Amino acid sequence: xxxxxxxxxxxxxxxxxxxxxxxxxxxxxxxxxxxxxxxxxxxxxxxxxxxxxxxxxxxxxxxxxxxxxxxxxxxx
Numbered sequence: 001x002x003x004x005x006x007x008x009x010x011x012x013x014x015x016x017x018x019x020x021x022x023x024x025x026x027x028x029x030x031x032x033x034x035x036x037x038x039x040x041x042x043x044x045x046x047x048x049x050x051x052x053x054x055x056x057x058x059x060x061x062x063x064x065x066x067x068x069x070x071x072x073x074x075x076x
Contacts, residue, residue, distance in 0.1 A: 012020065051059075
């Protein structure tokens with residue numbers, strides 16, 4: 001990504017929501033007709049990981065209630 005674009009995006013991200021001018025984009029209040037994944041569906045690949053028990057325990061400590069491991073938190 002170009003530096004100028006990255007700088008603009010960083011500046012926009014730092015702004016509080018009430019300071020961002022959205023007057024040219026009407027707010028969408030009703031999302032009942034929205035379709036998820038209509039235009040982009042990422043390719044997914046199923047994998048199996050074998051982890052040491054201490055690693056699994058660490059992941060479980062990161063989740064509320066010690067529930068399922070969040071796959072987004074694992075980078076391969």
